Amino acid sequence: xxxxxxxxxxxxxxxxxxxxxxxxxxxxxxxxxxxxxxxxxxxxxxxxxxxxxxxxxxxxxxxxxxxxxxxxxxxxxxxxxxxxxxxxxxxxxxxxxxxxxxxxxxxxxxxxxxxxxxxxxxxxxxxxxxxxxxxxxxxxxxxxxxxxxxxxxxxxxxxxxxxxxxxxxxxxxxxxxxxxxxxxxxxxxxxxxxxxxxxxxxxxxxxxxxxxxxxxxxxxxxxxxxxxxxxxxxxxxxxxxxxxxxxxxxxxxxxxxxxxxxxxxxxxxxxxxxxxxxxxxxxxxxxxxxxxxxxxxxxxxxxxxxxxxxxxxxxxxxxxxxxxxxxxxxxxxxxxxxxxxxxxxxxxxxxxxxxxxxxxxxxxxxxxxxxxxxxxxxxxxxxxxxxxxxxxxxxxxxxxxxxxxxxxxxxxxxxxxxxxxxxxxxxxxxxxxxxxxxxxxxxxxxxxxxxxxxxxxxxxxxxxxxxxxxxxxxxxxxxxxxxxxxxxxxxxxxxxxxxxxxxxxxxxxxxxxxxxxxxxxxxxxxxxxxxxxxxxxxxxxxxxxxxxxxxxxxxxxxxxxxxxxxxxxxxxxxxxxxxxxxxxxxxxxxxxxxxxxxxxxxxxxxxxxxxxxxxxxxxxxxxxxxxxxxxxxxxxxxxxxxxxxxxxxxxxxxxxxxxxxxxxxxxxxxxxxxxxxxxxxxxxxxxxxxxxxxxxxxxxxxxxxxxxxxxxxxxxxxxxxxxxxxxxxxxxxxxxxxxxxxxxxxxxxxxxxxxxxxxxxxxxxxxxxxxxxxxxxxxxxxxxxxxxxxxxxxxxxx
Amino acid sequence: xxxxxxxxxxxxxxxxxxxxxxxxxxxxxxxxxxxxxxxxxxxxxxxxxxxxxxxxxxxxxxxxxxxxxxxxxxxx
Numbered sequence: 001x002x003x004x005x006x007x008x009x010x011x012x013x014x015x016x017x018x019x020x021x022x023x024x025x026x027x028x029x030x031x032x033x034x035x036x037x038x039x040x041x042x043x044x045x046x047x048x049x050x051x052x053x054x055x056x057x058x059x060x061x062x063x064x065x066x067x068x069x070x071x072x073x074x075x076x077x078x079x080x081x082x083x084x085x086x087x088x089x090x091x092x093x094x095x096x097x098x099x100x101x102x103x104x105x106x107x108x109x110x111x112x113x114x115x116x117x118x119x120x121x122x123x124x125x126x127x128x129x130x131x132x133x134x135x136x137x138x139x140x141x142x143x144x145x146x147x148x149x150x151x152x153x154x155x156x157x158x159x160x161x162x163x164x165x166x167x168x169x170x171x172x173x174x175x176x177x178x179x180x181x182x183x184x185x186x187x188x189x190x191x192x193x194x195x196x197x198x199x200x201x202x203x204x205x206x207x208x209x210x211x212x213x214x215x216x217x218x219x220x221x222x223x224x225x226x227x228x229x230x231x232x233x234x235x236x237x238x239x240x241x242x243x244x245x246x247x248x249x250x251x252x253x254x255x256x257x258x259x260x261x262x263x264x265x266x267x268x269x270x271x272x273x274x275x276x277x278x279x280x281x282x283x284x285x286x287x288x289x290x291x292x293x294x295x296x297x298x299x300x301x302x303x304x305x306x307x308x309x310x311x312x313x314x315x316x317x318x319x320x321x322x323x324x325x326x327x328x329x330x331x332x333x334x335x336x337x338x339x340x341x342x343x344x345x346x347x348x349x350x351x352x353x354x355x356x357x358x359x360x361x362x363x364x365x366x367x368x369x370x371x372x373x374x375x376x377x378x379x380x381x382x383x384x385x386x387x388x389x390x391x392x393x394x395x396x397x398x399x400x401x402x403x404x405x406x407x408x409x410x411x412x413x414x415x416x417x418x419x420x421x422x423x424x425x426x427x428x429x430x431x432x433x434x435x436x437x438x439x440x441x442x443x444x445x446x447x448x449x450x451x452x453x454x455x456x457x458x459x460x461x462x463x464x465x466x467x468x469x470x471x472x473x474x475x476x477x478x479x480x481x482x483x484x485x486x487x488x489x490x491x492x493x494x495x496x497x498x499x500x501x502x503x504x505x506x507x508x509x510x511x512x513x514x515x516x517x518x519x520x521x522x523x524x525x526x527x528x529x530x531x532x533x534x535x536x537x538x539x540x541x542x543x544x545x546x547x548x549x550x551x552x553x554x555x556x557x558x559x560x561x562x563x564x565x566x567x568x569x570x571x572x573x574x575x576x577x578x579x580x581x582x583x584x585x586x587x588x589x590x591x592x593x594x595x596x597x598x599x600x601x602x603x604x605x606x607x608x609x610x611x612x613x614x615x616x617x618x619x620x621x622x623x624x625x626x627x628x629x630x631x632x633x634x635x636x637x638x639x640x641x642x643x644x645x646x647x648x649x650x651x652x653x654x655x656x657x658x659x660x661x662x663x664x665x666x667x668x669x670x671x672x673x674x675x676x677x678x679x680x681x682x683x684x685x686x687x688x689x690x691x692x693x694x695x696x697x698x699x700x701x702x703x704x705x706x707x708x709x710x711x712x713x714x715x716x717x718x719x720x721x722x723x724x725x726x727x728x729x730x731x732x733x734x735x736x737x738x739x740x741x742x743x744x745x746x747x748x749x750x751x752x753x754x755x756x757x758x759x760x761x762x763x764x765x766x767x768x769x770x771x772x773x774x775x776x777x778x779x780x781x782x783x784x785x786x787x788x789x790x791x792x793x794x795x796x797x798x
Numbered sequence: 799x800x801x802x803x804x805x806x807x808x809x810x811x812x813x814x815x816x817x818x819x820x821x822x823x824x825x826x827x828x829x830x831x832x833x834x835x836x837x838x839x840x841x842x843x844x845x846x847x848x849x850x851x852x853x854x855x856x857x858x859x860x861x862x863x864x865x866x867x868x869x870x871x872x873x874x
Contacts, residue, residue: 045842049841101837101840104834104837104838105841108841122834123830123831123834124831124833124834124837125831125832125833125834126831171824171825171829171830174824175820175821175825178817178820178821178824179817182813182814182816182817185813186809186810189809190806206802209803209806210806213806213810
């Protein structure tokens with residue numbers, strides 16, 4: 001059998017001994033089970049639409065039978081179900097694993113798997129499935145377990161059940177654009193005859209009708225489409241500030257009144273075509289800027305990570321209770337792979353707690369009975385019994401989250417470049433308008449009012465308002481294509497201002513898993529490797545898992561007298577040979593050197609020490625170059641929860657140890673970022689785990705590194721795909737280019753304003769000048785912004 | 799020239815009808831997901847399972863080609 005046989009379900013390598021079912025190779029029994037389910041339900045087309053579309057679930061990640069027991073509780077059922085009349089129910093799940101056409105096909109054919117499912121509908125961009133089912137035939141819990149059985153695990157947590165169904169603001173904006181387009185197009189038709197020679201021969205009745213029709217068209221524009229501009233202008237005035245919306249609102253109102261006056265007096269038909277056009281372009285800009293990554297979540301907090309329900313132990317037996325009903329003093333059961341929901345003490349069982357999500361530390365911590373266990377850790381191994389010390393809301397981790405209210409971010413929001421510019425802009429325009437009004441009042445009083453309004457009309461900063469949405473909108477799209485997802489366009493400006501970069505170590509500049517692994521010692525034969533693999537299989541310790549996965553092959557031998565000795569290693573007898581695996585002290589009896597930087601697993605096999613596996617914290621590729629580049633312009637800092645065993649390596653990267661800080665608790669990290677900000681720094685924090693959550697939130701920009709961007713990530717401003725890590729410098733540099741483009745865009749729109757104002761102050765602003773100048777300035781700025789961003793992206797090989 | 803009056807009103811009523819249709823389309827959620835329907839339409843109806851293998855194969859190869867193109871685009 002060839003080495004690179006691929007699992008027909010998930011496409012992973014099958015290793016040396018694939019599992020066969022009907023002559024099809026599988027990498028693991030999980031994949032083969034899914035295949036069999038689909039096979040018996042006549043759903044084999046799943047494998048024909050896309051090659052190897054399936055999802056592999058590691059055995060230790062598989063939810064146990066009790067995981068979804070809480071879905072039988074009425075309390076959760078009513079929260080999760082969108083609709084239910086006791087029989088027909090509707091539910092919507094977020095499934096991060098949805099990735100291809102086969103997924104859509106299978107999930108929309110769920111009714112073939114169970115008759116209780118009436119209809120299922122996939123929304124691919126949102127990675128969402130909507131299911132209508134009959135509760136008499138299949139319960140919510142069974143439905144979820146069905147999805148899990150075919151490896152599509154829905155995300156069910158506090159966050160997903162509290163979230164409001166669908167955000168309607170998007171739809172509203174699209175309707176506003178539709179209405180604006182309708183009015184714009186029709187108003188243009190009515191105005192067009194005015195711009196042709198011989199329009200003065202047009203019948204007066206027709207002209208009047210055109211005038212009144214365009215006023216009618218302008219009414220929905222002002223009251224509906226442009227309502228946001230008036231609202232925000234009013235709001236910012238109330239806060240004694242001038243935002244870009246104020247001159248826009250001013251311009252729109254003057255345009256409309258001036259047009260109304262002209263139509264009433266029969267002098268002309270006004271500027272309604274310009275008015276509707278401006279609103280249309282600005283709304284399109286707003287829509288373009290509002291690009292969102294629907295399937296990504298930037299707002300997750302600890303609630304997303306914590307379970308919804310826990311198993312409470314009482315004298316009458318075990319019951320499942322919702323998390324918020326958990327009180328101090330309660331006894332709870334935490335099974336393999338489950339999360340400790342609140343600070344508690346260990347009552348019984350072998351606690352082997354993995355805090356990697358909280359601290360970034362990859363080694364699990366062993367706890368003894370009576371020890372204190374912090375919330376957020378994940379138990380590995382057998383079930384443990386805990387006594388709750390503090391309620392969920394008072395846990396260390398929760399507190400950390402709640403205390404980070406960031407005043408800097410609010411301040412930043414109001415201080416964007418476009419608002420700064422518009423402050424001066426508005427003042428200058430109003431001064432010019434008054435000036436020219438006064439001038440004509442003294443010289444030619446009949447056009448004084450007209451020149452005053454003309455200035456306000458022509459200076460409507462539409463082009464100005466379009467520059468930022470289109471430049472930043474294009475930038476966000478360019479970034480998104482390259483695996484760097486921003487929460488919104490404001491983040492670009494914050495990235496531009498950053499002068500200090502703070503890194504987290506584990507999971508950020510190193511790979512999350514201990515991935516570098518090699519064996520040092522005499523070479524092992526195939527059968528010896530199989531012995532080691534078989535022994536490692538029996539332990540749930542992450543190091544055993546890593547070694548188990550490192551060795552290929554699937555033949556597992558029977559292990560006798562297996563014993564796991566905490567903090568030391570494992571031992572067992574296979575085929576009459578005793579095998580020991582574990583720390584150097586455990587296997588060889590020698591004390592391990594203190595200055596060893598790497599994690600080692602020693603092996604005692606067939607009456608001798610065979611050698612050891614060396615596991616290394618692998619730094620992300622391209623780290624060195626990235627740091628070298630960043631050092632030129634940014635002040636670099638490193639905060640890590642680990643001890644300083646890697647210090648010498650890190651100095652190699654960062655140059656000096658001045659800004660390297662070891663053994664930092666989550667609160668220390670938060671305080672450090674605060675301290676930097678007090679010094680006036682603009683801080684960019686890059687992290688990955690829950691332990692960085694406070695600091696990420698606190699910093700001016702928080703970037704999360706994620707292997708799978710759809711899976712859990714703490715609240716942040718941007719998510720960076722881990723394989724794009726090395727390009728971070730390019731992204732940061734590119735924000736400078738974007739800002740340059742914004743500035744040039746501003747310059748262009750000022751030039752247009754200059755030309756327009758020269759007409760306006762002379763009292764020469766005719767409808768035709770307005771009708772030509774205003775759309776041209778908008779369109780040219782839009783074209784310039786999007787085109788130059790794309791060109792710059794190509795040039796800098798983003 | 800009075801025919802213009804009629805024409806203008808006919809035109810605005812037609813345009814208005816399209817606007818109403820557009821608003822209905824948005825409200826009924828047709829703009830929520832602009833990707834999935836494009837995939838869904840290529841699936842075969844369950845009733846037509848007897849379709850010859852050839853057409854299935856042709857569709858399959860088309861799709862895999864399309865996918866390759868997409869991937870190529872992404873990697874650029």
